[in-house]
Amino acid sequence: MAELTLPSPAKLNLFLHIVGRRPDGYHELQTLFQFLDYGDELSFTLTPDEPGVRLADPIPGVPDSDNLVVRAALALAELSKAPLPGVTIHLHKRLPMGGGLGGGSSNAATTLLAMNHLWQLHLNEDQLAEIGLGLGADVPVFVRGHAAFGEGVGEKLTPVNPPEDWFVVLKPECEINTGKIFSEQGLTRDTPKIKIRPAFEGDASRYRNDCEDVVRKLYPEVNQSLEWLSQFGPARLTGTGACIFGRFPTESAARIIWESKPSGITGFVAKGVNISPLHQKLTELK
Numbered sequence: 001m002a003e004l005t006l007p008s009p010a011k012l013n014l015f016l017h018i019v020g021r022r023p024d025g026y027h028e029l030q031t032l033f034q035f036l037d038y039g040d041e042l043s044f045t046l047t048p049d050e051p052g053v054r055l056a057d058p059i060p061g062v063p064d065s066d067n068l069v070v071r072a073a074l075a076l077a078e079l080s081k082a083p084l085p086g087v088t089i090h091l092h093k094r095l096p097m098g099g100g101l102g103g104g105s106s107n108a109a110t111t112l113l114a115m116n117h118l119w120q121l122h123l124n125e126d127q128l129a130e131i132g133l134g135l136g137a138d139v140p141v142f143v144r145g146h147a148a149f150g151e152g153v154g155e156k157l158t159p160v161n162p163p164e165d166w167f168v169v170l171k172p173e174c175e176i177n178t179g180k181i182f183s184e185q186g187l188t189r190d191t192p193k194i195k196i197r198p199a200f201e202g203d204a205s206r207y208r209n210d211c212e213d214v215v216r217k218l219y220p221e222v223n224q225s226l227e228w229l230s231q232f233g234p235a236r237l238t239g240t241g242a243c244i245f246g247r248f249p250t251e252s253a254a255r256i257i258w259e260s261k262p263s264g265i266t267g268f269v270a271k272g273v274n275i276s277p278l279h280q281k282l283t284e285l286k
């Protein structure tokens, strides 16, 4: 029985600038993606006697047909002319939903890489990134697996190596819908483009997240958490939120701040990594 267990890490947008808007309404970004050594875990078991894609742990409130794990597996299955064995997928969710950590996109990318392997489809990374983009703007970076300067809607990726610092990630008590933030009237949409070089050679804390002002106004919980965390250094929103992060040079420095957080706030401490834990695991398996 073919079986595979793989990580599905979180990402941070170390900065996120909105530099324009495409005719289809999607926003053009410049962003710095880095992975965290923290995330969900997915297990895939082929079931040759039982066709189809089954999710063993549905997410409450998300129909299986909308779950990006199922959608990713079905998108691959559609491309195969030959009948494929079925698969049962276990999803161990740790990442908060609507957190700006790219949990669903990461789950989709892990599924694409796992099922390409288990179904022996031999699609290359470019093909998987293209299929991934059809599932969500954040999927390609998880498919490629290297920290990157992202442009376009996040699909034009230049691999970079920002410092692998430690992060305190806090999850204020709200879920934020990405589409809602991108449709807000007051959103800054005209930040001048920067060149790639300063973005990763310089200190990313010189740059900002253009969604932050709008999110602070709409979600007082996020505003309060940012105010608290920024006492200890620059604190920023990831994606369209709701999660925020502060950067620290060592694990112990991050843990001291984590231990002192106000009661009731959830989150975690994790290390920023430039090679995705998913790709690290796949390399070990080769």
Ligand SMILES: C[C@](O)(CO)[C@H](O)COP(=O)(O)OP(=O)(O)OC[C@H]1O[C@@H](n2ccc(N)nc2=O)[C@H](O)[C@@H]1O
Pocket: 013, 016, 025, 026, 027, 028, 029, 031, 100, 102, 105, 135, 136, 137, 138, 139, 152, 153, 154, 178, 179, 180, 182, 239, 240
């Ligand atoms: C904010 C980021 O997380 C930054 O990495 C991503 O750009 C969002 O990626 P995502 O969650 O995969 O977003 P999608 O599921 O593709 O888009 C959700 C909705 O947000 C809006 N959207 C998204 C991305 C983008 N560059 N411009 C947009 O206007 C669109 O209305 C879209 O229907």
Ligand SMILES: Nc1ncnc2c1ncn2[C@@H]1O[C@H](COP(=O)(O)OP(=O)(O)OP(=O)(O)O)[C@@H](O)[C@H]1O
Pocket: 059, 062, 066, 067, 068, 069, 096, 097, 098, 099, 100, 101, 102, 103, 104, 105, 107, 108, 138, 176, 178, 239, 240, 241, 242
């Ligand atoms: N496997 C999945 N995991 C999480 N969410 C999923 C999944 N499949 C579908 N979704 C849907 O996608 C929505 C966004 O979830 P996700 O965790 O990716 O948000 P996010 O971290 O804000 O993403 P991003 O940073 O890409 O904007 C959820 O509210 C849920 O309805």
